Amino acid sequence: MTDFPFDLVGFDMDGTLLDTSADLAAAVNHALSQAGRPALDVAEVRPMIGGGARHMLAQGLDRTGGCDPAMLDRLHRVLLDYYEAHMVVHTAPYPQAVEALDSLAARGVRLAVVTNKLEAYATRVLAALGLTDRFVTVIGGDTLGPGNGKPSPRPIQEMIARAGAHRAAFVGDSIYDVRAAQAAGVPVVGCSFGFLDRPVADLGADAVIDGFAELVPTLERLGAAR
Structure with missing residues (x-):
């Protein structure tokens, strides 16, 4: 058992886990x-x-x-x-992203990816980078059918159902991520280093990180606040 406040942390892919x-x-x-x-x-x-x-x-x-x-x-x-x-010519994890995944896994936290990228593309990119086995599920923009990508809450809800989780959080860089997580009743961390179309403060995330070294302590603070 772990006393970490979340038993599942989901991640957007493009602009969050990976610089694509x-x-x-x-x-x-x-x-x-x-x-x-x-x-x-x-x-x-x-x-x-x-x-x-x-x-x-x-x-x-x-x-x-x-x-x-x-x-x-x-x-x-x-x-x-x-x-x-040409999926993985320049694509790579953001600095300290893999270390953050390791740190969460060491605390007994399950990990997932929810992206608006096509599921087949997402799984191919993760496989090429050797990251597939870290995630209990990968949900793409087409996984649940047309109209069910983020900002719909359905991908987040499906992530939780597949993982059998009770206390989930989500990490993303876009308004689609924030709105999907909030509609699903899940706290969300925004990434200031992502592919922002507006100031990160305007996303309305529950917290913001400037790099992955901040993720675990930020999630701990979010959990304590809730």
């Missing part, structure tokens, strides 16, 4: 190039990440001249095909 920005920006820019659009800097793409690949691409197309639904459909497939072949 360079690989995702490359996929966006490949799709944009097929429409004769200029490339975007990684820093420009980073705030577009979090709502799934189609949403990310739509923002990139809007930034470079707009699009119609047929163009978005066509280029979405182009983006996915490119990303499938």
Whole structure:
């Protein structure tokens, strides 16, 4: 048994556990190039990440001249095909993320991933980085069917059900993460280093960390406060 306040901690993937920005920006820019659009800097793409690949691409197309639904459909497939072949060129865990996972596991905490990335892509990236076995479940944006990705609470609720947990917390970097966790009644930690589309203070998270060295003590404080 453990006296840690949570028996399950869930994590968003892109911009939370992993810095995937360079690989995702490359996929966006490949799709944009097929429409004769200029490339975007990684820093420009980073705030577009979090709502799934189609949403990310739509923002990139809007930034470079707009699009119609047929163009978005066509280029979405182009983006996915490119990303499938170049998923883990630059992607890596954030500093001290793996150490934080180890620290939680040593306290008897189960770990999970809930992402708006397609489940098959999420599991492939985690496998390529040797992280798969750390998580009791991985839930993607398509796992529960259309319309059931974050900010819906359903992925968080499904994470809890699969883990058989009683005291869960969630860690993320976007408004989708915060709204999903809050709707599921789960405390949420925001990451100031993530792919933010607004100031981290405006996400409405229960706490904020500036790096993974802060995660365990922050969760302990959140648990004590509750």
